[in-house]
Amino acid sequence: MAHVSVTGTGRTAFGRRSESIKALLVEASRQALTAAGRPKIDAVFVGNFLGGALSQQEILGAILANELGLGPIPAMKVEGACASGGIAFRQAYQLIKAGEYNAVLVAGVEKMTNVDTETVTNAINAAMDAESNESATGLTFPGYFGAVANRYIHEYGAQRKHLAMVALKNRMYAQANPIAQFQKAISLEDVLTARPVTDPLRLLDCSPISDGAAAVVLQKSESGVRVLSSGQASGTPLMQEVGNLLRIEATHRAAQQAYAQAGLGPEDVDAVELHDCFSITELIAIEELGFADRGKGWEAVEQGLTQHGGNVPVNTSGGLLSKGHPIGATGIAQIVQIAEQLNGIACNQVDGARIGLAQNLGGTGAYSVVHLFAKEGS
Amino acid sequence: MAHVSVTGTGRTAFGRRSESIKALLVEASRQALTAAGRPKIDAVFVGNFLGGALSQQEILGAILANELGLGPIPAMKVEGACASGGIAFRQAYQLIKAGEYNAVLVAGVEKMTNVDTETVTNAINAAMDAESNESATGLTFPGYFGAVANRYIHEYGAQRKHLAMVALKNRMYAQANPIAQFQKAISLEDVLTARPVTDPLRLLDCSPISDGAAAVVLQKSESGVRVLSSGQASGTPLMQEVGNLLRIEATHRAAQQAYAQAGLGPEDVDAVELHDCFSITELIAIEELGFADRGKGWEAVEQGLTQHGGNVPVNTSGGLLSKGHPIGATGIAQIVQIAEQLNGIACNQVDGARIGLAQNLGGTGAYSVVHLFAKEGS
Numbered sequence: 001m002a003h004v005s006v007t008g009t010g011r012t013a014f015g016r017r018s019e020s021i022k023a024l025l026v027e028a029s030r031q032a033l034t035a036a037g038r039p040k041i042d043a044v045f046v047g048n049f050l051g052g053a054l055s056q057q058e059i060l061g062a063i064l065a066n067e068l069g070l071g072p073i074p075a076m077k078v079e080g081a082c083a084s085g086g087i088a089f090r091q092a093y094q095l096i097k098a099g100e101y102n103a104v105l106v107a108g109v110e111k112m113t114n115v116d117t118e119t120v121t122n123a124i125n126a127a128m129d130a131e132s133n134e135s136a137t138g139l140t141f142p143g144y145f146g147a148v149a150n151r152y153i154h155e156y157g158a159q160r161k162h163l164a165m166v167a168l169k170n171r172m173y174a175q176a177n178p179i180a181q182f183q184k185a186i187s188l189e190d191v192l193t194a195r196p197v198t199d200p201l202r203l204l205d206c207s208p209i210s211d212g213a214a215a216v217v218l219q220k221s222e223s224g225v226r227v228l229s230s231g232q233a234s235g236t237p238l239m240q241e242v243g244n245l246l247r248i249e250a251t252h253r254a255a256q257q258a259y260a261q262a263g264l265g266p267e268d269v270d271a272v273e274l275h276d277c278f279s280i281t282e283l284i285a286i287e288e289l290g291f292a293d294r295g296k297g298w299e300a301v302e303q304g305l306t307q308h309g310g311n312v313p314v315n316t317s318g319g320l321l322s323k324g325h326p327i328g329a330t331g332i333a334q335i336v337q338i339a340e341q342l343n344g345i346a347c348n349q350v351d352g353a354r355i356g357l358a359q360n361l362g363g364t365g366a367y368s369v370v371h372l373f374a375k376e377g378s
Numbered sequence: 379m380a381h382v383s384v385t386g387t388g389r390t391a392f393g394r395r396s397e398s399i400k401a402l403l404v405e406a407s408r409q410a411l412t413a414a415g416r417p418k419i420d421a422v423f424v425g426n427f428l429g430g431a432l433s434q435q436e437i438l439g440a441i442l443a444n445e446l447g448l449g450p451i452p453a454m455k456v457e458g459a460c461a462s463g464g465i466a467f468r469q470a471y472q473l474i475k476a477g478e479y480n481a482v483l484v485a486g487v488e489k490m491t492n493v494d495t496e497t498v499t500n501a502i503n504a505a506m507d508a509e510s511n512e513s514a515t516g517l518t519f520p521g522y523f524g525a526v527a528n529r530y531i532h533e534y535g536a537q538r539k540h541l542a543m544v545a546l547k548n549r550m551y552a553q554a555n556p557i558a559q560f561q562k563a564i565s566l567e568d569v570l571t572a573r574p575v576t577d578p579l580r581l582l583d584c585s586p587i588s589d590g591a592a593a594v595v596l597q598k599s600e601s602g603v604r605v606l607s608s609g610q611a612s613g614t615p616l617m618q619e620v621g622n623l624l625r626i627e628a629t630h631r632a633a634q635q636a637y638a639q640a641g642l643g644p645e646d647v648d649a650v651e652l653h654d655c656f657s658i659t660e661l662i663a664i665e666e667l668g669f670a671d672r673g674k675g676w677e678a679v680e681q682g683l684t685q686h687g688g689n690v691p692v693n694t695s696g697g698l699l700s701k702g703h704p705i706g707a708t709g710i711a712q713i714v715q716i717a718e719q720l721n722g723i724a725c726n727q728v729d730g731a732r733i734g735l736a737q738n739l740g741g742t743g744a745y746s747v748v749h750l751f752a753k754e755g756s
Contacts, residue, residue: 020509044612051504052457053430058504059459062612062744066619072631074610075745076465077457079430081437087454091469098476126429126436131398232452234422234440241444253450366440367453 004096005224006216006373007103008036009336014212014324015181021048021055021111026067028213028329029107033068036217036224042101044075045092047085047108048328051077053123055111064107081127082277084108085214085331086360086369090230092218093371107215108333110326120209124327127363129237141277142206144239144364146198149280151245153200155295158283160200162298164191166279167204167321169307174318176347181210181324205279210324214333225339228264228355228372231257235365242365246295248281250368251288251359258357258370259290266290269312269372270353271341273334275361276319285359286314289370308350316341316348331360335371342375354378382474383602384594384751385481386414387714392590392702393559399426399433399489404445406591406707407485411446414595414602420479422453423470425463425486426706429455431501433489442485459505460655462486463592463709464738464747468608470596471749485593486711488704498587502705505741507615519655520584522617522742524576527658529623531578533673536661538578540676542569544657545582545699547685552696554725559588559702582699583657590704592711603717606642606733606750609635613743620743624673626659628746629666629737636735636748637668644668647690647750648731649719651712653739654697663737664692667748686728694719694726709738713749720753732756 010031012024019027025046033041046060057063061075078088085108092104112120121140128135152158168188174180186204194202218227233253236242259265266289274289276282283297291312292300300306306314317323317337320330338356340346356373388409390402397405403424411419424438435441439453456466463486470482490498499518506513530536546566552558564582572580596605611631614620637643644667652667654660661675669690670678678684684692695701695715698708716734718724724731734751 022507022509049436050430052428052501053434055508056431056500056504057508058427058457059506059615059741059744061458062615062741063507065612066614066616066744072611072613072628074468075458075612076469079436079455079457080439080453090452091454094476094478095472098472098478100472100476122434123430126434128437129400129441130433130435131400233450234443234453235450236444237437237440238444250450363437363440366437366444 002220002222003226004093005219005221005226006339007219007221007224008032008217009339010035011179011214011333011336012212013179014210014326016113017211021051021057021109022063024211024213025060025064025107025109028215029064029068029105032215032217039103039219041070041073041103041105043073043104045088045104045106046077047088047331048077048110049079049081049084050110050112050123050327054115080367081362082327083331083360083362083367083369084328089331089335090232090369093227093230096218096220103217103219105215105217106332107213108329108331109213110328111211112209112326113211132238134239142198142201145278145280146201148245149200152280152283155246158298162301163205163279164188165301166282167191170276170315170319170321173316173348174322177318177323180318180322181208182322201278207277207320207325210326212324212326212329214329214336216332216335223376225342225376226374228374229258229261231255231370233368237363237366248284248288248365250365251285254368254370255289258372262372264355264372268355269357271316271338271350271356272312272314273317273337274314274359276315276321277325289359313350316346334358334360338373342373380598380600381604382471383597383599383604384717385597385599385602386410386595387717388413389557389592389711389714390590391557392588392704394491395589399429399435399487400441402589402591403438403442403485403487406593407442407446407483410593410595417481417597419448419451419481419483421451421482423466423482423484424455425466425709426455427457427459427462428488428490428501428705432493458745459740460705461709461738461740461745461747462706467709467713468610468747471605471608474596474598481595481597483593483595484710485591486707486709487591488706489589490587490704491589510616512617520576520579523656523658524579526623527578530658530661533624536676540679541583541657542566543679544660545569548654548693548697548699551694551726552700555696555701558696558700559586560700579656585655585698585703588702588704590702590707592707592714594710594713601754603720603754604752606752607636607639609633609748611746615741615744626662626666626743628743629663632746632748633667636750640750642733642750646733647735649694649716649728649734650690650692651695651715652692652737654693654699655703667737691728694724712736712738716751720751
């Protein structure tokens with residue numbers, strides 16, 4: 001039986017872009033189709049979160065299929081907040097595996113810099129429960145993860161500098177990524193003294209507002225980067241219902257599903273892209289994904305275990321923190337980076353990488369999606 | 379092999395509701411779960427279009443799973459404008475058929491009356507191409523379908539009264555539907571003299587602004603209403619690219635797929651719910667679905683062929699025109715009505731109904747989805 005494989009990838013530069021949501025989506029998708037050799041596409045899945053709220057543009061699936069001349073094929077948009085891209089990819093993977101489609105274009109996009117900061121902050125809060133007292137009292141995503149960071153420091157004996165080390169590592173990687181939003185070198189001191197956002201998080205601990213798109217062609221094919229498995233889980237969108245602020249259980253569950261399906265464990269993974277919407281979120285994610293013991297993520301970072309020369313390089317693209325975080329595009333962009341690692345052509349290439357993992361988070365833990373990939377021929 | 383079957387249904391009253399988007403979604407979903415006997419649910423798919431724009435609420439999949447205590451299962455929202463519900467249902471059907479899930483809750487919802495008319499009209503226009511000169515020059519959905527209606531009258535020799543007869547039939551059916559937004563009897567004269575919207579369409583030719591939700595439980599099961607097949611196609615979202623304004627080709631293609639998969643034709647269908655967002659849209663849909671020859675839809679309506687005593691009753695729920703059109707809920711509500719017809723418990727029951735068809739449209743023809751269903755044991 002032929003595998004389900006990523007046969008082509010594309011992505012725009014991330015950051016403040018003059019192009020529209022449609023133009024970004026088309027740019028990344030054209031790249032992916034060309035890279036895949038323009039196979040006949042059977043369906044289009046688009047991951048997107050804020051198109052309606054910020055660009056007054058929905059029906060992105062039909063718009064993309066029409067703009068690319070793909071014919072009257074099934075198309076749709078999938079929304080799962082910041083996990084929209086990863087969830088869209090999973091749908092396509094499951095349906096190809098099932099034999100419903102042979103080739104699917106999966107693209108993710110977000111246009112966020114066309115409105116003011118207050119508008120975009122309010123729009124992002126649609127990834128919380130808008131009816132809860134939490135939103136009403138002014139909780140935002142930086143607020144939530146600031147509280148998590150304080151709790152992490154208090155509970156596990158980490159220091160502020162360990163958060164900063166995450167941001168520093170990801171910026172180091174971003175310097176080699178031509179599509180990254182932030183490519184300028186920074187120091188640990190820069191992170192520690194940046195403008196405070198929500199204590200203890202400072203500006204460089206937070207992923208930015210970004211425009212951008214990414215796309216992959218997924219096919220029933222022996223060639224290409226093989227998708228080994230897919231895990232997805234949900235969690236409460238309410239802070240007051242989280243039993244332990246230091247856990248993102250949806251990530252743990254999604255990872256367990258993906259590892260079990262593939263018959264692999266964290267020790268088999270050579271390259272990871274994970275959802276570092278904040279520096280603290282990377283520390284928790286490496287623990288939930290099994291790359292560090294619980295409460296020891298900060299030690300792994302301090303010891304350099306999550307970069308080249310350590311156990312497993314994490315976010316060699318620069319991550320959300322420095323590559324940028326155009327929300328709907330993020331889950332697909334992570335997969336593009338992993339595909340490039342397994343094809344041996346990535347920025348910050350990991351020598352001999354054979355197995356890759358991508359983890360995409362939505363809300364404060366409402367959704368998490370984990371995919372495992374193998375190098376062609378592995 | 380067990381079939382994929384609708385084992386439980388639910389829907390709220392449609393119209394102006396005081397409840398929030400979440401409350402409506404939960405109300406319909408609880409009904410469906412109870413009706414299905416509370417099986418273990420493996421995933422949640424929500425069809426919704428305007429949650430982000432009008433209620434600042436996305437992540438409806440996770441919110442619903444959490445609110446109902448369904449556990450940390452995969453969840454997501456699917457968007458395809460007015461076809462969001464039908465597309466969400468199709469995803470669930472395909473994935474159960476593939477063996478990925480055993481039981482899925484599919485719900486659709488929209489909250490539209492909480493904002494003023496201008497805001498909701500602008501938000502609905504996100505189902506066009508926002509960058510095109512068409513939106514920029516003020517084209518709206520009533521504008522588009524008004525032009526189609528004029529062309530239909532000009533080309534096929536229909537009269538204004540034939541549009542009105544569609545509205546009249548659907549209102550007649552809505553009088554027996556306790557959840558319908560408009561249950562008051564009207565006359566042909568009422569439709570013909572209602573306030574003009576976009577010539578030749580008048581107020582009662584247009585579906586209303588509505589709040590509401592609908593839900594179904596879909597399971598791998600021998601019992602329940604069996605899903606026979608699923609078709610989906612796309613079309614251009616641009617008026618200037620439509621070769622013939624009197625065609626909605628996506629509907630024709632989706633229907634051809636569904637008929638072919640099921641080995642059935644229009645002559646086998648006993649009850650139809652189709653997407654009558656405007657009276658003219660029902661005339662075109664009955665032609666595209668094969669219930670009338672092209673250009674003869676108006677004659678079929680005039681002869682009473684699309685109601686009890688004719689060939690096949692269409693929109694026995696009252697349709698979008700009179701039952702209401704809470705956008706994301708519509709595709710699911712259509713399936714609820716068909717399930718009730720095949721279970722023999724519908725308002726305006728069709729005696730001995732064995733095969734049903736539901737057709738859901740998104741945009742002016744950007745998406746169309748057609749599902750065929752059979753009575754349990756057929």
